[in-house]
Amino acid sequence: GAGVSQSPSNKVTEKGKDVELRCDPISGHTALYWYRQRLGQGLEFLIYFQGNSAPDKSGLPSDRFSAERTGESVSTLTIQRTQQEDSAVYLCASSYSRGQGRNQPQHFGDGTRLSIL
């Protein structure tokens, strides 16, 4: 079946501009995650959505970052007033949750490569 889909695959923008990144999770996956991967570094957790629960925003690095999710489908990550340190690969993952804190493996998209000039 279809995997996690992210768009655009690449984005180049000028410092100070806003950007919006999109993620389509695997159908039936109720949990959705955003991570950031800087060059030469591991993935950093940004935000987590689970059904209709309030999202876990504990990883968002500043108030310039925000994310939304429509029901259990598409999510968008928005970065306002971009800075050069925002340059990274932004990865989305989804998983099937059985509730009660049971963790299921997360499956990743190929990411959006964001470059801030």
Place this chain on the structure above:
Amino acid sequence: QKEVEQDPGPLSVPEGAIVSLNCTYSNSAFQYFMWYRQYSRKGPELLMYTYSSGNKEDGRFTAQVDKSSKYISLFIRDSQPSDSATYLCAILLSGFQKLVFGTGTRLLVSP
């Protein structure tokens, strides 16, 4: 101290060699352990997933977890050039959803 430590490599081996990739972690409460493979310009691909100490085997891959030492390993037997990629360990606390990743080890398998 980072929550998860992983040697970035690169690790270069000849085709057919046995590869050992390792991570250490600091929080003894971690319960779920994963290995992901990431090819250049692609997202991480789940290879192995386990939540207990001991070994788990899948084809040429064996994941080993030693909770007493807070040490996890991935072994690749009969390594192939197509195994050349970055291997990421990832760890999870039960009931939480935030994966904590190592920095990844770059593996190069030469023909």
